[in-house]
Amino acid sequence: MEVFKQITEVQQKAQQVKRDGKSIGIVPTMGYLHEGHLKLIQEAKNENDFVILSIFVNPLQFGENEDLDAYPRDEERDLQRAEEHGVDLVFFPTEQTMYPHPLSMEISVIRRADVLCGRSRPGHFEGVVTVLTKLFNICLPTNAYFGMKDAQQVAVVDALIKDFNFPVKLKPIATVRETDGLAKSSRNVNLTEVERKESPAIFEALQYGKKLYDSGECNVSNIIEKTRQFLEERTHGKIDYIELLSYPELENVKVIDRQVILAIAINYKRARLIDNIVFSEAGVTTG
Amino acid sequence: MEVFKQITEVQQKAQQVKRDGKSIGIVPTMGYLHEGHLKLIQEAKNENDFVILSIFVNPLQFGENEDLDAYPRDEERDLQRAEEHGVDLVFFPTEQTMYPHPLSMEISVIRRADVLCGRSRPGHFEGVVTVLTKLFNICLPTNAYFGMKDAQQVAVVDALIKDFNFPVKLKPIATVRETDGLAKSSRNVNLTEVERKESPAIFEALQYGKKLYDSGECNVSNIIEKTRQFLEERTHGKIDYIELLSYPELENVKVIDRQVILAIAINYKRARLIDNIVFSEAGVTTG
Structure with a gap:
């Protein structure tokens, strides 16, 4: 080398x-x-x-x-x-x-x-x-x-x-994850012990949001709000954003009629973590 | 081909x-x-x-x-x-x-x-x-x-x-010129007959400006002003700019202590022509 x-x-x-x-x-x-x-x-x-x-x-x-x-x-x-x-x-x-x-x-x-x-x-x-x-x-x-x-x-x-x-x-x-679902990141070493324990909630929230769509929730605002509630109940990290956009154009959508991304960024004390899930209108996850 | x-x-x-x-x-x-x-x-x-x-x-x-x-x-x-x-x-x-x-x-x-x-x-x-x-x-x-x-x-x-x-x-x-000195340009075909006759004055003005420096004129403002007068006396075209700058940095200089460019742009009725001369502080022309 x-x-x-x-x-x-x-x-x-x-x-x-x-x-x-x-x-x-x-x-x-x-x-x-x-x-x-x-x-x-x-x-x-x-x-x-x-x-x-x-x-x-x-x-x-x-x-x-x-x-x-x-x-x-x-x-x-x-x-x-x-x-x-x-x-x-x-x-x-x-x-x-x-x-x-x-x-x-x-x-x-x-x-x-x-x-x-x-x-x-x-x-x-x-x-x-x-x-x-x-x-x-x-x-x-x-x-x-x-x-x-x-x-x-x-x-x-x-x-x-x-x-x-x-x-x-x-x-x-595709994103590589820890066994508990946390996306691998160089920044994970900057999490406190408590933050690390809470952090799998990020990916769980993404899966929860997608499950809402799979179960018939078509309204993007509703999916975002329920995902936010889910996440806030499970971690002290400060949510920077939860967004649901078309992918890869990253334009606002009201209903899910094409490939979209549901994405989260969350600020912990010394680390800002991001994660996302990309899925089609048929509910098929990619990436 | x-x-x-x-x-x-x-x-x-x-x-x-x-x-x-x-x-x-x-x-x-x-x-x-x-x-x-x-x-x-x-x-x-x-x-x-x-x-x-x-x-x-x-x-x-x-x-x-x-x-x-x-x-x-x-x-x-x-x-x-x-x-x-x-x-x-x-x-x-x-x-x-x-x-x-x-x-x-x-x-x-x-x-x-x-x-x-x-x-x-x-x-x-x-x-x-x-x-x-x-x-x-x-x-x-x-x-x-x-x-x-x-x-x-x-x-x-x-x-x-x-x-x-x-x-x-x-x-x-290096710029290719007509026999009378006018720089070759696709835009030359848009000159009127009178404009075409006057246009060699552009390159003559550049040479005149450089000659001023060769003869001992070190002040950049003076060179620019005399070059402008020279050109205005010889063509009806509207001078867009006459500038003397360091080259290739294109920064303002007060005296010529490095390589410089003396450049002219002039607007004729249906054609905007440009030309320049690059020379060192030793008076050696390049390009």
């Missing part, structure tokens, strides 16, 4: 791999790898000749009052896990390498961004698409792997690739 | 060419090819295994009151000239192909854009970098060729490539 810190060495390697007729899978991460990431790596291994893992805690996608400094880091363990899982190249740049001077260009995300996490995290998806534009150009992936836990991110990356015609195929991968 | 209208056929062809270990030169144009374009094609032929010419009158880079409808078109002659000059592939998309739905992303140019043409053409460079981002991702060029007549465009593309790490080398090519 090669570990590169410089852009040009990664770009040259990627160009060589492409010239050899090989496919490249990229797994973009902010490190502190958990099973969710490892599943992305495994899928990338299955479908590509060469797998690049990028590890970069991208300051551009953190808001002023967000957890950039609290974001957990463990370089040594990350590299060990990457090697164990057959990653071919780790791109591990510094902030100075990725943003050596103020950018002359800014990308704004004008659709799919002003709902869910985007509403409470202004500038977040701008940071995401900026770093991904750079990573796509540096790593030249054939396929790009993202977890469906960040379903809005998947929707925004889908728009990024389509709008700008990146020669990259988006590969959304 | 292949002529493609669809994005996927160009992208697949470009991927095949790259897999074959060949370099790709792109010459992005809005058609109505003149000798300036042909020189770009020739340079691309000299330096690459495979040359793609794109022809697309990009509506995104025209302002509301600009000459989108007046922009000259001659598909048949363009294709004939491309073939004669050894272009391998012409990408000739429709507006519907390039912008099939409203974009979810917008790129803003926050440096190098609020001077020269950018000042009087709000949104112009946003349109340029958007279409180039798409063209780079579709055509996968090794080298990209641009005429120095649009020196600000060259500076903005330089920033686009560096900011987003496109694996593309920028190749600025």
Whole structure:
């Protein structure tokens, strides 16, 4: 496994791999790898000749009052896990390498961004698409792997690739969960013991909301309100949002007549957790 | 020579060419090819295994009151000239192909854009970098060729490539001129007979301005004012701007202590012409 810190060495390697007729899978991460990431790596291994893992805690996608400094880091363990899982190249740049001077260009995300996490995290998806534009150009992936836990991110990356015609195929991968249902996240380590015990209620609430639809509740407002009550009774975390939108367009719907996402964000003391469930009007769960 | 209208056929062809270990030169144009374009094609032929010419009158880079409808078109002659000059592939998309739905992303140019043409053409460079981002991702060029007549465009593309790490080398090519000095432009056909006779004064004014510096005039304001007087005495065209800035940063300078650009834009009845001269503090002309 090669570990590169410089852009040009990664770009040259990627160009060589492409010239050899090989496919490249990229797994973009902010490190502190958990099973969710490892599943992305495994899928990338299955479908590509060469797998690049990028590890970069991208300051551009953190808001002023967000957890950039609290974001957990463990370089040594990350590299060990990457090697164990057959990653071919780790791109591990510094902030100075990725943003050596103020950018002359800014990308704004004008659709799919002003709902869910985007509403409470202004500038977040701008940071995401900026770093991904750079990573796509540096790593030249054939396929790009993202977890469906960040379903809005998947929707925004889908728009990024389509709008700008990146020669990259988006590969959304189903959320990996703890045995009690909590979605795997690097931020879970920041939960208190009590918060951790309550946190499975997030996924339970999503399943409850979908069950309401399965049982004949068609009104979106009712589903959201009942899901909120369900969740509030089971955790002290502060609900940031519960939303039900079309997917991947992320537009408001009154009734469920197409594929939708039911999504929750909840603020604990030192961790903000998100989770979601995507299902069709026939009630079939995807992602 | 292949002529493609669809994005996927160009992208697949470009991927095949790259897999074959060949370099790709792109010459992005809005058609109505003149000798300036042909020189770009020739340079691309000299330096690459495979040359793609794109022809697309990009509506995104025209302002509301600009000459989108007046922009000259001659598909048949363009294709004939491309073939004669050894272009391998012409990408000739429709507006519907390039912008099939409203974009979810917008790129803003926050440096190098609020001077020269950018000042009087709000949104112009946003349109340029958007279409180039798409063209780079579709055509996968090794080298990209641009005429120095649009020196600000060259500076903005330089920033686009560096900011987003496109694996593309920028190749600025010196302006091609008529025998009387007028810079070649698709828009020259829209000049009246009288305007055409006066128009060599633009390049003469640029040379006059540089001569002032060569003769010891260091004050930028004085150079600009004397150049303006020189030009106003020789043409009825309405001067949009005469500016002298650092290049390629396009920042204001008081004295000439680094590479600079002296640039002119002038409005005639049905054509807006631009021209420039780039020279170092030692007085050496480049581009």
